[in-house]
Amino acid sequence: MPVTTDAPRATRTSVGTHAVEVIGVGKSFGPVRALDHVDLHLDDGGFLAVLGPSGCGKTTLLRCLAGFERIDEGRLAVHGRAVALPGIHLPPHRRQVAVVPQEGALFPHLSVADNVGFGLPRRSPRAQRSRRVEECLELVGLAGLGRRMPHELSGGQQQRVALARALAPRPPLVLLDEPFSALDASLRVELRRDVRDALHADGATAILVTHDQGEALSMADQVAVMRDGRVHQVAPPEEVYAAPVDAWVASFVGEADLFPVPGTDAEGLVDTPLGRVEVTGGADDATHVLVRPEQVVLDGHGIPAQVRTVDFHGHDALVTLALDDGTLVRSRSGAHPPAVGARVGLRVQGACRAVPGGLPGPSPAPRPAR
Numbered sequence: 097m098p099v100t101t102d103a104p105r106a107t108r109t110s111v112g113t114h115a116v117e118v119i120g121v122g123k124s125f126g127p128v129r130a131l132d133h134v135d136l137h138l139d140d141g142g143f144l145a146v147l148g149p150s151g152c153g154k155t156t157l158l159r160c161l162a163g164f165e166r167i168d169e170g171r172l173a174v175h176g177r178a179v180a181l182p183g184i185h186l187p188p189h190r191r192q193v194a195v196v197p198q199e200g201a202l203f204p205h206l207s208v209a210d211n212v213g214f215g216l217p218r219r220s221p222r223a224q225r226s227r228r229v230e231e232c233l234e235l236v237g238l239a240g241l242g243r244r245m246p247h248e249l250s251g252g253q254q255q256r257v258a259l260a261r262a263l264a265p266r267p268p269l270v271l272l273d274e275p276f277s278a279l280d281a282s283l284r285v286e287l288r289r290d291v292r293d294a295l296h297a298d299g300a301t302a303i304l305v306t307h308d309q310g311e312a313l314s315m316a317d318q319v320a321v322m323r324d325g326r327v328h329q330v331a332p333p334e335e336v337y338a339a340p341v342d343a344w345v346a347s348f349v350g351e352a353d354l355f356p357v358p359g360t361d362a363e364g365l366v367d368t369p370l371g372r373v374e375v376t377g378g379a380d381d382a383t384h385v386l387v388r389p390e391q392v393v394l395d396g397h398g399i400p401a402q403v404r405t406v407d408f409h410g411h412d413a414l415v416t417l418a419l420d421d422g423t424l425v426r427s428r429s430g431a432h433p434p435a436v437g438a439r440v441g442l443r444v445q446g447a448c449r450a451v452p453g454g455l456p457g458p459s460p461a462p463r464p465a466r
């Protein structure tokens with residue numbers, strides 16, 4: 097497993113064998129505790145997404161790793177080399193950590209090839225530098241465009257050049273700071289896939305910072321979910337979605353309807369407004385049953401409900417329904433959703449997860465769509 101943490105219910109492995117180590121890192125800005133005892137480990141070639149809402153501290157973590165901010169407590173190491181301890185702060189240029197910023201920030205007066213080759217050692221033979229530049233342009237799908245100037249490229253192509261520039265010197269760590277936020281939705285999806293493939297093909301170790309769940313889940317091998325300066329869970333994307341450590345993570349990562357657990361019977365069945373559901377997994381302190389919209393299916397013999405809203409997405413739709421007691425639930429239907437106002441029956445399909453919900457902040461349960 098490439099990443100571990102001291103977050104609740106996660107396991108921590110030994111220190112000293114990882115490509116990136118973040119150990120007990122704290123950072124405050126005056127009274128604001130931006131990072132609160134953050135522990136993360138990432139193996140060589142791993143790809144970690146740090147996911148969290150605005151203000152949770154993810155950019156601060158990235159800036160501390162890059163060397164743009166000093167840490168107050170803890171230790172940061174890259175490939176076994178301590179780059180930050182309290183009192184010790186290696187400047188950014190001595191960390192060999194490459195950053196891909198939100199908007200490419202290419203040198204406008206340099207060609208694409210010169211931008212990509214910018215960080216390569218001047219002393220290495222010219223032919224070798226050109227080969228690496230071509231290799232990196234090919235990795236990001238821009239082979240043959242080295243002579244263009246940045247202004248002759250689209251926004252997506254500029255981000256590809258920024259990635260190629262970051263990869264060229266084979267840095268021990270690549271940091272991606274919401275690199276797709278300036279792009280339109282369809283381009284973003286295409287670029288996510290290409291960037292993930294390019295990083296894997298080059299064997300790069302990378303950390304992506306994002307508030308976009310889709311981006312984190314589709315790109316990374318491991319996802320660290322942050323809130324209020326703390327890491328709540330680190331796990332592969334499928335596990336963060338299917339087995340969130342608490343109700344807050346469940347609600348933040350995907351759509352979640354959460355119902356209080358009144359108690360489980362001997363067969364592991366729980367009464368919810370959607371009928372009796374099978375519950376698996378959950379911790380001893382579980383307080384809520386998590387039901388994902390794809391588990392709520394239309395069934396003429398099911399619990400009666402009325403369609404309130406339909407968010408149509410082409411390939412599917414997210415339908416919000418009101419049960420007769422007023423509880424709102426969501427169902428992900430196929431491309432032919434029921435009409436607003438229609439009376440339908442609902443059934444929960446498959447086992448549900450029980451999760452603890454007692455975290456600070458607004459109660460996530462039950463959370464209607466709108």
Ligand SMILES: Nc1ncnc2c1ncn2[C@@H]1O[C@H](COP(=O)(O)OP(=O)(O)OP(=O)(O)O)[C@@H](O)[C@H]1O
Nearest residue numbers: 125128130148149150151152153154155156157307
């Ligand atoms: N230079 C600074 N001075 C004072 N407070 C700061 C500074 N940088 C960050 N903070 C505060 O630290 C907290 C964490 O900020 P950070 O930018 O790391 O969050 P974030 O998760 O990256 O948010 P966003 O997604 O909005 O960029 C916030 O409360 C922010 O206001």
